[in-house]
Amino acid sequence: MLTLHLNASDLSRTVVRSAPSVLLELAAAGQRVFRPDAPAHLAAWRARTRAALRPGMRPLLDLCRLPHWLPDFLTPTNHATDAAAALDEVAATPTATLGAELRPRIEAGDLPPRVAPLAAGDPVARQRLRAAMGAFHAVAVGPYWPTIVAAVHADRAARGHTMVDVGIDRVLRDLSPYLHWAPSGATYRLSYECAFGTDLDVVPDGRGVTLVPSYLLPQPCVLDDPDGPLVLAYPIRPTRRELTTGxxxxxxxxxxxxxxxxxxxxxxxxxxxxxxxxxxxxxxxxxxxxxxxxxxxxxxxxxxxxxxxxxxxxxxxxxxxxxxxxxxxxxxxxxxxx
Structure with a gap:
């Protein structure tokens, strides 16, 4: 169980991001193609995407195979919407960050040995990852971006109306079936039943929370940057419409x-x-x-x-x-x- 302990200052600084994050959607798409439990509105998208997979996409997909883990450098907290700039940022990840995130997973057998050059910051491996991300984006995210944007905007607008009409309490209470919202003395607890089963407590201590709606994310994820607001990405409400290209x-x-x-x-x-x-x-x-x-x-x-x-x-x-x-x-x- 991961529990966010929010005080009044955190609540007053809680905002909902106005646009989806291209890297978050890309990484979530990489996870979705390996999950057998695709919801109805993503079933056809998953089938089309799997049929379009190519060997050159493997450097990215190697990092997305674990069901409940993604390297942080794939989804930086700036949440850019420009794909080319976002991919350049990933390719420029410091070598120390690559090693710290990837080596333990390689040693544990969670990632294949072929990821080792990337963990060492090899320039060729960096460019292969960028090319893989670009190729996968072209088939899994780019063609669907207008639909993803429209759905995320609609979710944000609905939560904005709820915040105005009822208050932030209702917004957080209804955010996701994975999340549980409850008062706790002078603070409030937003708890997430994490798949890894470890009890963790996160205290933003007045930094606030940025809620990031996502179309493709399978379950919520928390990114805790000590120098900025805590980020909570959450799947938007399921839709009955199939994901389409527009x-x-x-x-x-x-x-x-x-x-x-x-x-x-x-x-x-x-x-x-x-x-x-x-x-x-x-x-x-x-x-x-x-x-x-x-x-x-x-x-x-x-x-x-x-x-x-x-x-x-x-x-x-x-x-x-x-x-x-x-x-x-x-x-x-x-x-x-x-």
Missing amino acids: QPLADLLGRTRAAVLGAIVGGPSTSQVARTVGISVASASQHTTTLRSAGLITTHRAGSAVRHALTPLGEHLLRAARAAQVGDGRPAAAVTRR
């Missing part, structure tokens, strides 16, 4: 503009849209202008930020595109982890 909408609007439309959930600013889709703010502004002119979104100023919202027509277009995909069977759009 291709029909991309055919109509173009892939980037379709991704921009899918990212406009919960009133994001132009800069938030840009970060979510992985484009420049100027490009995001051009796309939102076009979507606004087409009557698919509205824009209003909130202080210094410009925020966007879907119109009924925009919502209908997104729903119709996703329904069409399901109907025609097309493929679908220094840290310690606990």
